[in-house]
Amino acid sequence: MDFNFPGEDDPRRVKVRSWFEKNPNPTYAQLAAQGWTASNWPEPWGVSADAEMQWIIDEEIQRAGLELPYTINAIGLNQCGQSLLTHGTEAQRQKFLPPALACEEIWCMLFSEPSGGSDLGGLRTTAKLEGDHYIVNGHKIWTSVADHASVGVLVARTDTSKPKHTGLSMFLIDMHSPGITVNPIIDLTGNKNEYNEVFLDNVKVPADALLGREGDGWKLAIEQLQTERVGMTKPGVVWGMGPTARDLMDGLIKTGRISDPLLRDDAAKTYIEGEILRLLTYRNMSNRMNGKPAGFEGSAGKMLSSPHGQRMADIAKRSQGAAGMIRDPDVLPLPDKKWGMFSDWDYAYWFSPANTLGVGTQEVLLNVVAERVLGLPRDIDPTAKIPFSELSGGRAKAAE
Structure with missing residues (x-):
């Protein structure tokens, strides 16, 4: 590894700093127009910045007294937006990415559920296709920034006849849709809440809000979680x-x-x-x-x-x-x-x-490292290949 990072006189840094001098107190929409809110993304969303150039841009944004865009809209610009670049349609990219890059629409991840704990694959929120839309019912919890998010990245079960990991799909939903209720979870900090619980009661989600294909939910979620963990x-x-x-x-x-x-x-x-x-x-x-x-x-x-x-x-x-x-x-x-x-x-x-x-959790991460880095035997999951509808008796069927 080369630890000689770009200096103050690096031509790339000089160019970026010059822009900030000409544009004091810029908005994030202006930064997005420069391709700097997600500079590593390909054009037209970013500038295909390599790691050094991204480092320079981030340092100059902070030098200008601004918070880094991906700390304001972390889900949109770090974890999930890249899935949209890879797996989304052009119409989805045009709809969701410009306001996300401008930090005008905040995103949240609707993953965890009260009954699932750390077993994301066991989630019970369902999405049933009816004509040109899905009907979503379920309960999510520990959702960061859901109380001021405009877009929710939702993982829901679209096929209960398949094993738990293969029957999941991912959607980009409007958090202001009828049937969505967000309740803050007040914590012991005494500060504004970070987490929320979200209820979804017969929420109509357009069919074109599906990210990727039906059944891709688990794969996309794992990709996004790994990206998030690298950032941590x-x-x-x-x-x-x-x-x-x-x-x-x-x-x-x-x-x-x-x-x-x-x-x-x-x-x-x-x-x-x-x-x-x-x-x-x-x-x-x-x-x-x-x-x-x-x-x-x-x-x-x-x-x-x-x-x-x-x-x-x-x-x-x-x-x-x-x-x-x-x-x-x-x-x-x-x-x-x-x-x-x-x-x-x-x-x-x-x-x-x-x-x-x-x-x-630390326990989940220890298992991941043990199994996928050290090559140790996987924990046995007796439910991994059983159709979800046969798990937990009537409770799984009731979720339908």
Whole structure:
């Protein structure tokens, strides 16, 4: 790997920075017109930027004082939008991508369900084709940003006669459709909710909202989750975002709290972890530069980064001593960067229990790494080849 990243005098950087100087305080629609909100995408949506060019554009967006587009509309620009590029129709791309790239329509992922836990393949939400539309019924939970999303990426069961993984399909649905109810899940942070539960009661979804073909839902969902996990293999405190172990160490030094020998020992260990994650980020960048697709290294990286973020947040709060038991948004000083909701240690601490649950629990990720990276025998799933309609007795049939 080459760690000599583009310098301040790199002609590509100079060109991008010059545009920002001529266009102060640009909108995301203006950035999208430049192809910079998803710069690695092919034209006309992006500029087919290689990893280095994407790095430059992202740095210059932050230098201009803007939040990175894919932190505002992560589902649309990172996880699911790329599926639309590959598997969607031209009409779908023209309808959904322009407002997503402009961060004008936020997307959410309607995956998890109350009855399924981590078994996404066991979901019970159904989509029945009736003429030129599907009728969708079901209940989703732990859906990030559903309360202000315009587009929902829905996985639903379209064929109960097939085994659970093969009877799933994916749709792009209008979150303002009649029959959709979104209830916020209030958490212990005291901040605005991150998660929601979503009820779908006889929701009419146009047949042309199907992404790919019927039965492609499981394949598309796994592709999107791996892409999401690669994005989380970064040294930030929450899922790769927010302050890093370097920022933690700087804050401890500036406040003098590093003088506590026990705290210093924990901080040093966490700092080393952060540097390992930084190297993994560079490896992912190197893989993208060499045209390698996202693989199961995303699961391994997410498995490492989630508890790392929890340890960082714990040290930041613990450094306050007894004062840490009282809400204080200025736990440790931080650089002037925009990380969205994870821009302070206090919120990161309260949110951190979710690190090892969301986007694949630690147990699920350990299984993925064991089976698909180390080549160990798969866990036996006695339901994998049984038609879904025969599972759980009448409950599966009732979902129809």
